Amino acid sequence: MTHGSRLSAIVPPLVSLLVIGAGLELALLATATPTYLMPRPSVVLSALADNAGELSRATLQTALAASLGLVFSAVFGGTIAVVLSMHPWVRRAFYPYAVFFQTVPVVAIAPMLVIWFGYGIRAITAAAFIVSVFPIIANTLSGLLSTDPALCDLFRIYRAGRLATLLKLRLPSSIPHFLTGLRIASGLAVIGAIVGEFVADTYQAGGGIGTAIEVAIKEQKTDKVFAAVLMASLLGLGFFALVNLASFLSMRHWHVSETKE
Amino acid sequence: MSHSPPRPHTPESGIGVAVSISKLSRHFGGRQVLADFHLRIDAGEFLAVLGPSGCGKSTLLRLIAGLDRPDAGRVAIDSNPWPIAYVFQDPSLLPWRTVLHNVALPLELTGVPKEQRLHAAAKLLATVGLGEAAGRFPAQLSGGMRMRVSLARALITEPRLLLLDEPFAALDALTRQHLDDYLQGLFMARRMTVVFVTHSIAEAVFLADRALVLSAAGGTILTDRPIALPRPRREAVQTTVEFASECAALAQVLAQGHSA
Numbered sequence: 424m425t426h427g428s429r430l431s432a433i434v435p436p437l438v439s440l441l442v443i444g445a446g447l448e449l450a451l452l453a454t455a456t457p458t459y460l461m462p463r464p465s466v467v468l469s470a471l472a473d474n475a476g477e478l479s480r481a482t483l484q485t486a487l488a489a490s491l492g493l494v495f496s497a498v499f500g501g502t503i504a505v506v507l508s509m510h511p512w513v514r515r516a517f518y519p520y521a522v523f524f525q526t527v528p529v530v531a532i533a534p535m536l537v538i539w540f541g542y543g544i545r546a547i548t549a550a551a552f553i554v555s556v557f558p559i560i561a562n563t564l565s566g567l568l569s570t571d572p573a574l575c576d577l578f579r580i581y582r583a584g585r586l587a588t589l590l591k592l593r594l595p596s597s598i599p600h601f602l603t604g605l606r607i608a609s610g611l612a613v614i615g616a617i618v619g620e621f622v623a624d625t626y627q628a629g630g631g632i633g634t635a636i637e638v639a640i641k642e643q644k645t646d647k648v649f650a651a652v653l654m655a656s657l658l659g660l661g662f663f664a665l666v667n668l669a670s671f672l673s674m675r676h677w678h679v680s681e682t683k684e
Numbered sequence: 685m686s687h688s689p690p691r692p693h694t695p696e697s698g699i700g701v702a703v704s705i706s707k708l709s710r711h712f713g714g715r716q717v718l719a720d721f722h723l724r725i726d727a728g729e730f731l732a733v734l735g736p737s738g739c740g741k742s743t744l745l746r747l748i749a750g751l752d753r754p755d756a757g758r759v760a761i762d763s764n765p766w767p768i769a770y771v772f773q774d775p776s777l778l779p780w781r782t783v784l785h786n787v788a789l790p791l792e793l794t795g796v797p798k799e800q801r802l803h804a805a806a807k808l809l810a811t812v813g814l815g816e817a818a819g820r821f822p823a824q825l826s827g828g829m830r831m832r833v834s835l836a837r838a839l840i841t842e843p844r845l846l847l848l849d850e851p852f853a854a855l856d857a858l859t860r861q862h863l864d865d866y867l868q869g870l871f872m873a874r875r876m877t878v879v880f881v882t883h884s885i886a887e888a889v890f891l892a893d894r895a896l897v898l899s900a901a902g903g904t905i906l907t908d909r910p911i912a913l914p915r916p917r918r919e920a921v922q923t924t925v926e927f928a929s930e931c932a933a934l935a936q937v938l939a940q941g942h943s944a
Contacts, residue, residue: 573776576751580770581793581841591793595780676821677779 462646470646471653477629482654485631488544489616489662492551496608499552500559501601505589507560508567518564525557529615533622542625550619555608559601566600567593599678602670609662617655632658698875700728701844703748707757710743717743718903721757723896728875732888732911734934735898736941741881744903745770745847748879761845767794769843771851775830777822777837784809784818787836794841804840812836812866828859835863839870846878853883861919864890872915885938889930890917897937907937 444464451463458466471478503521507514529550536553540546570593578588620633630638632655639647674681708721717740725731733741746752748759749770767790777786784805785792791801809815812832822830831851838846852860868891871878882888888895889911897906911930913921921927 571776573772573774574778576746576749576770576772577776577789578793579751580749580768581790583793587793591789592778595778598780674780677823679823 459643459645462649466646467649467653470644471650474647474650478632478635478651478654480629481632481635481651482658484629485613485616485620485633485655486658486661488547488619488631489551489612489658491544491548492615493555493605493609493612493662495548495552496556496559496612497601497605500556500604500608501563503556504560504563504567504597504601505594507564508593514564521557521560524553524560527553529554529618530621533619536619537623540623542623543627546623547616547619547631550623551612551615554615554618555612558607558611559604562604562607563597563601566597569600570596598673599670599680602666602673606663606666606670609666610659613655613659613662698728699842699844700726700875700877702727702762703845703877703879704760704762705744705748705757706760708744708747708754708759709756710740710747710752710754716902718747718754721903721905723905725877725879727762727877730871730878730891730893731880732892732895733879733881733898734883734885734888734895734938735903736900736938737883739898739900739941740903741898742849744898745849745879745881748845749847763844767841767843768845768847769838769841771834771838771846771848773850773853775822775827775834777830777833779822782819782821783814783825783833786822786833787840789837790841801840805836808836808840809833828855828863831855831859831863832866835867842874844876846876848878848880850881850883852887860887865919867891868916885931885934886922886927888934889913889927890922895934897934897941899941906941907934909933 448464451461456463462470507518507521532553533546533550536546536549540549574592574596575588578592583591616631617633617636620631621637624630624634626634629635632651635651636648636655639645639651671681703723703725705721705723705725708718708723709716710718717738721740721744733744735741743752747754748761749768750759751770769790777783778789781789784802787809788801788805791804792798796804806815806818809818812835814829814832814836817825817829817833822833825833835851852863855863864887867878871891880888880891892911894908894910896908898904899906909930913926913930
């Protein structure tokens with residue numbers, strides 16, 4: 424990437440952020456909207472600065488549960504996709520239940536997670552896992568099933584076994600799909616962890632971002648609520664950026680999405 | 685996994701195997717692509733197969749390769765032809781592997797130790813003029829280079845039967861001529877049996893010992909014509925009267941096949 428193109432990638436979103444922020448600030452000032460209804464951006468920023476220590480501790484705690492959930496999703500989602508890709512019969516038998524993870528309302532079953540896993544990080548991780556596993560299963564499966572037919576023929580000509588074909592052909596060619604799933608899952612895992620915290624947090628060491636939001640709402644500190652939400656968004660962005668980095672590192676030589684600049 | 689090491693051969697005798705196809709039939713849905721098809725390919729023969737799109741050229745190649753099963757009839761290949769090599773329309777390289785590891789893949793799948801197969805791949809790459817590109821990835825190569833890598837991959841097992849399915853169709857004329865020259869040189873050195881499916885009459889006449897034209901439906905052989913031009917055929921042969929008359933004869937049959 425050249426210097427010019429990096430600048431042109433960063434400047435426009437920064438300008439739009441400043442314009443929208445300033446516009447919101449002025450509009451809220453002009454209408455004299457009270458802070459408890461809708462805090463001005465500058466108030467949110469100062470709440471963020473005032474509670475920097477507490478909020479970053481909370482963010483780290485949420486990040487831990489979300490990343491554990493995401494890792495479980497990647498490992499189990501990838502494995503489930505491989506098993507489902509084995510045979511159409513296996514897919515017919517089990518795919519509907521994989522869809523279950525997509526359709527289950529995590530808010531509704533979060534109390535059950537507490538019963539199963541107890542209060543604390545285990546239930547929160549489970550919530551993050553449940554909402555983030557399906558995109559990984561669905562995307563990886565579609566990758567495993569869409570291997571280039573000519574390449575499959577090539578492996579057949581050399582009489583490659585199922586395992587060799589899986590390891591040397593189907594798994595590597597599904598990597599771009601897996602990473603697409605992981606990209607979607609990364610944001611969902613943060614959301615899942617926060618929902619999990621609403622129900623299952625133990626308030627140990629101050630709790631996570633979800634707890635911080637809950638407490639701030641009870642205390643009617645709207646500015647702190649927004650500051651916490653901002654941290655949660657930044658956490659999601661951070662996850663997304665990490666997955667993008669992993670994607671770039673693993674595919675920089677060969678996949679069009681990473682080789683084209 | 686059974687693997688017979690490439691046997692030593694002499695260029696004079698060649699390594700090609702004969703192929704006999706009898707009563708071969710294959711249909712897809714309601715369409716009879718090949719019906720009661722007979723063909724004999726001699727050991728060390730270069731056969732070109734021409735015909736309109738959908739005439740069953742590729743199906744024939746897939747049946748010979750064992751990638752598809754016939755409804756009836758059989759393909760008999762005398763002595764052990766394995767490994768067969770197949771060159772696809774697209775280079776079909778593994779994009780996550782370097783050129784060197786792509787070329788070594790067939791040996792890897794047949795259980796040749798790493799050091800040995802990488803050494804063989806490097807040596808072969810040098811002969812196709814891609815020694816410098818060994819460490820590069822397919823995305824970093826031109827279309828012509830990718831096809832050369834694909835050809836090198838097919839050759840690394842020293843196949844006795846080489847099947848090519850319109851391999852150079854997507855390339856520009858100059859690159860195509862280079863690859864045709866290379867393929868001819870290789871054929872003359874090894875005398876493997878080659879079945880070359882193409883849309884180009886000139887390419888068929890330039891390369892083949894014998895050219896078939898298949899009909900649009902049912903895969904009937906409309907003509908089976910030996911090409912008697914002496915080898916090695918240079919690019920200049922394409923301007924001779926003999927070359928032109930061979931092309932004209934095949935073109936006439938192809939045109940009849942279309943109108944029929």
